[in-house]
Amino acid sequence: MVRAEDFQSTHRSHVEAAEVLRRAAQVSDDTVTNLRERDPPEPVKPSGLPTVSRAEFRDFIIAERQRAEACGTLPLTILLWITFLCVTVNHGNISSVYRIRRCLHKTISEIRVAQPLPDGSLGPATSLANMTSTEEVWAWLSQGLVPALGGSQRRPGYTCTFNRLVGRVMLRQSRRTVGACKVEGPLADYYRGECRSSSTSQGSFGRGVVGAGTGAGVADPAFVAGSGMSGISEDNQRRFFGWLDTYRQQDAQDRARQLAAGSWCDDATSVLEVQAAFFNAEVQAFTLMSLTFTFEGGGLVRNKLELSPLSTRIYPTAWYITVDIVWVLLITVFFFMALQDAFDSKGEGGTTRRCGSWWVVLDWLSIAVGLALVGFFVVFLQGVDELEKQVGILGGGLPPPTATLMFRNASASLLYDGSLTNVLEEIDDIIFYKMCQRLGMFWYCMLLLCRFFRGFTGQPRIRVIGLTFEKASADVTHFGILLVAICENFALGGCVLFGPELSDWASVSSAHRSTLAVLCGQADFAAMYDVAPLRATIWLVMFIVSVVFLVANMVVAILVDYYHEAKVDSGLAATGIFDQAYIFLKTCDWKLGYHYRTVHHFVYSRLSPSLRRFVREPSDEPKRTQFIPYDELLDAVLEGTQEAVEQEMLTTDAVPIDPAQPFPWNPVTKELLVSCGCDPSTADHLLWKCAASIGGRLPDAFPADKLFFEFQNAMHGSYELLDAIGEELHAWLADRVVDLGNIEPRQRKLEDASVTIQPMQVALEGVPELPVLDGGGYGQALGEAELMQVGDRLLELQGEGGPATDSSETGAVVPYGQGNF
Template identity: 20%
Template sequence: MVLRVVGKRAAGASQVVKNNQAKAPTTPRQSARSEATSDGDCEFQSRKSERHRTFGWVEIEPGLEVEALEPTDVLKEHGVPERVMLSYLKGEIEGEAAVKNLPAAILLIVWFLLMNLSHELPETIQSIEKAIDFDIAENANFAFSSPLYMGHKNYEDVNTFADWYSWMRVGFSAIYFPMDASVSEGAEYSLGQLTFDEASTYLQHNRKIGDVILTQQRLFDSDCSNPLVSNALSLNCRSFIGLDLRLKPTELDVSQSGKEFDENADPSKTTTLKYLMEFPQVNVSQQLEQLEQTRWLDNSTYRVKVSFMTYNQIYDVLTTTHIHFMFAISGHIFKQITHRSMKLAAHSSWESWVFEVLFFGHITVLFVCEAFEAICTLREHRYNVLRAWKEYWNFWNVVDWVSICLAYAILITWIIQCVEQDAISAKLEVWEPSARAARDFCEELGAQRGCEGVSPKHLEWCTLMATNNMRCGCAPVGGLCQDSFNHSVGWSCHSTCCKDYLGLHSLCRSSAGYGSTACDQAQSYDIALFTQVEELGYQIRSNRWISGFYPVCIMMRLFKAFAAQPRLAIVTKTLALAANDLTHFGIVFLSIFFTYVAMGMAFFGREVESFASFDRACLALLEALMGEFSVEEMELSGRPVAFFFFGTYMMAAVLLLLNMLIAILMDVYGQVAAGSRTSESLWHECWDIMRRGARKWTGEHTPLSQVVKKYMEIHGKECLESDKVIYVDDVMAAVPGLNRKQAEEEMTSALEEYALENSPDIQISEVISTMGKYFGGQVAPAVSPEELEDISRQMAGCPPTRGALASSDVSDNSVQQAAEGLVGAGISVEVLLKAAGIILDRHEPEWSETSRAQVTALRHVISSAELLCREDKTIMMCQL
């Protein structure tokens, strides 16, 4: 048993090569070991030299292959192979770069998060949109009953054309177009009609912008799939463009189809509920009754959208709300509410500017660094584009450039969004900006440029307004548009000074009625404004999609920073090493998974909505893997079928495949984690960076990159794979200015790291101690102290008292004969381990010379026995 464990990594020179241990010729600096002999000692003269199991270039006496050697002694007496030293230095350089880049990678996602939050305002926007949703779903009721006057139906209960008209007239109009102030239940008094400002407000703090727009998409005539039956029954077939309504669409489906809906909407069916807040005497019920009488809804209606726009002045958020009624060809009416919200002032606070500068500045620095690296690669290959291209493009550089390009795509879409938001904000301003107002005013007076050519009477007011950022305020007075800056001048200005939202609606309000020219202009202005807001909504959605996927690039950049630090790279290395097994597992898993998808659609597709389509069935089975499932819905097709499908899927996918996936990952993870334990921790590398930085500041440290560069300039790239043994003086000669202390420390650290990576996983002393305790209680009869002492002397190579080694002829200095002599002496593995257990269990912090000799003897025996067992495995000792 011991021989198998020890022999795992400790064979001869050929095995050393297999384990990537350096093997170098003997150098003059390697001193030959010799032992003085005396009358009481055994002599093994001219023993064959063997390679040390850890430091493969070190020649050592047989039996001492596993002897612990101090890296400092190895460096002084045996040196270091070039590739060992350079591999260590390059690893330190990469690890140092990774630690230095880690804060930058983390800061990148911090800047992006803060910038995205300042752009999106999720808390504010969701608060406004949820309030509108609740009001429409809970307060816009119809089907009232007496005497409690309780509406029993909401928009979800709209199932016929008549229900839609009832909901619009009784439910929606009551909450969006109130005429009279509401009073408490049972009150017999009236608070009168609402004022214009009160009627213009929705949900207390949201200002109504424009009209309520009713848009309709209709079916068009098409060929029937079975014309014989259709013609026999005198039926006409219709088709649609856009959203498929065979199953209930999600909010995202409806929102994404908005642009397609607008493109295919019937202009002749587009209407507005006109100017109710401008003319309170007009009743919305009359307009809706007229639509119902003219059969605005009919069998060709496919989708209806009720749209309105509100502005919250406290949060500076403009919101468009769409209430969709989708008339499926099957006869079912689906309902959905969607919104598009935006903050008009994109940079209302200095924080948003700061976060954008930090994020895009960070991206610009990355762009410069990557461009410089590409140029350096091109110069290194003497401007050979093809070779430089192959050298430069690797996985991590692709990640860097994708993250840079996506970031600049976000910047471009964000600039476009800001420009559009400013344009919409300008249209909604109460007064026109001073420069434009001054220009319009002066142009009305006949000026061509600024205030030039204006008469002295008008020049004073024009100059004052332009220089002091005054604005042309227009208020309807007697049907005219007068300036409100200084009524005393008595100037009347043209309607160009009232081309903003409030000015146009003020003129409409002061006109004869909603059929006037002024009201037509206001209506056209509102429709153009609504269209502009919708177009901006699509732009914002594109920006949100890019911003939503961008964190994946940031995550990959984090993995790049983790990859050079072994303790942080456990996850990425685990996935990389397990990629082959995961690929084969994925083939098996997907085969079984899609089989159950097809089975689920066949069993439950007609009864359970989650299995009615391929994508829904895939999502349902993925949720089932995570524990989210509904057996009750499956039981609609019968309990036996549900039991068979659900039971076999849980057994195959969850209990078997999912656990196999965990087993594959954990198996590789254990190997990666075991290998990373010998590497430096993140904190240790941080300390090394600070220590080297402090020494560099004082001039005692040469950068490791400079050491590698200058060494390779002299010895060439071949030294990266060379087993040539070098010493401190060699490195100092190749790197001028290198401090001896630094050279010794770095080369010693290289040996320490090499020893940790190439030492046996289980120490010999641990194996002997553990097995000694195990066999200790099974050895009978007990070994006396005299026998143990005799065994110790035999193992130490001293003359035995019982002639244990008498039969061994060691005159030819054969290690194999020495091992045969020990076996022939009857020293069994049990007795050997019993002795080792006693020795190691009783050792003090500092072993005595006798104990050290005994432990060394144990190593002699085990190493020699290994050589013997490779020759003849039939020996009982080798089988144990």
């Protein structure tokens, strides 16, 4: 049997072991050991980098001011362009005038007359394109032009149905004096002829004085300078006139034969002009036909047909007057705006002080051309009014018979011819003024185009293109000089090589046109090759290599180089058109919202108290700045910037982002903008527009200050990240320090617990042996099933109240480590 004191000792050991387990559980629940398992601290996130730095805001303000100035000119430019377009359409009558000209040109150019040959047969048809002699000219006039302009018997004098001939057809020639040729020696004896000189002949010629019946005869007015007409210009008094009355076609044909038989056009004739005026009442327009025959010294008869319509429909409706008044008012407003810009100009010097920038000079040119157009239009109105009176004086009936030597009393006819000559001269003068006005309208369109370019510079990308041409203008000018010199020499060479055989190269002017056609790929190289294959090939190859391949490609190289430079100079605020449209819409919404709230506040303040309860009460909002102070903002941003950069680049220490310092990489604060005169809302909007416009773009080229700016921005971000990592390391080291401080208390607890652990002296029946403290069982704990068995056995022993007895007969106690229980 087991002794009581042994049992108590064993039981006490088990109780102490249970206490050790309990204390171990307490140690595992200690808060000090849980420090390892706690969640790591949240890392400190670095503050965001400033989205709007001083350098970015500087580029934005410069671009924004240019945009505001440029886009501010677009409304007036668009209004001027629209009203000028209406003026052009109203007073041009272009489509109707073009139809008149086309009809008359087709009628006259298609006249063909077959001349009879000596054997009585008809020869080839003669037209304006193949005339070679005065005989063919007279045949074409009498048998072709007179019937074409005479109209039908039912409506004599009407051409193309609605175009009535004014009076009759005028023939006017200029003559030269005839004398000995400048040929000496045997060639003079061989030629035995006379040649024309460069001086003008004003003396009578032809038949002179011819007797007719009784009394003195009279000279044919066509053979006398001025034709005896009074009231004509001095220039016309030195010329010779003949008239063809197409209302009386037979008389006109007879008169043409008389003049031809009298050698009215002979070797002394240098220029023969055929003029006639038509009036179309349906479209209210005159048309002046001018057919010029030039008798050149080489025997060639050149002709030139010109048809110049003149619309007289000035103000058919009130709409025409309204458009003209609006256009004149816009020009007046434009004048005063340009005058105000000139007074507000801050430039110095003569032209700059008086006219401002070059854009203001463009404005003054636009105003001057516009006022000149108004002046030409006033003169045109007076001329048209005078022309209508003169044509009305001629009368609507048939003109009197043409004055010839057969009519002794031809004063009525001469007076009529003089009036008709003045009418034709008046039409010619008015057409000249009209052409000047059209030329002025063309240049006015070009000036409006330049003003559109000025407005388009508000778009940064388009401004880069304009800045490219501006920067490249000097080099392009020098290149143009080189190109002109090369093309001029090739044109002269082509004239020498191909001029004697080809009409396209027969003169210097035509050679220049042909050279330009070769440059554009439109020349007739086949004709050149037929004349001289080798010369044409050499000329073309040299021209293409030197001009097309080498010189022309220089333009591309020049523009590409200056485009890159202009793009660098444009700064970072180079937004695309879609981004700018989005910013524009947001800005409009921002402005309209403010105006809406202003009106709301005004209406709410005027409502009675009984009605205010139905309307939402507006919130107080400070008044916004009417104009953005661009100059003050630029001065504030640029003040001290360069000095601070130069001073900072001398040091190598890290520089914190301090808004108070004028470094380019420092952020622009709202307080800075407010101190420059912006209200808080405008300051916020400017900062937002700058961030939206710049958007973190990087410049293509980095000067030293911009490189330093980008480097400092990157380094400041690295500094903040390193600071965050340092804080995390500090927190982790603090945890480790706490753990190290808790090692010694834990060691003391373990020592105290280990003292109470004693080896089992007596093995109880039914209780498994504890692991030995050394040997193979060292460090091994009891399993869960074994612990449960130990606990159950202890409870049984406690319930029995005594130690268990051995089943053997001797009743000896089994020592520890021996036997099985």
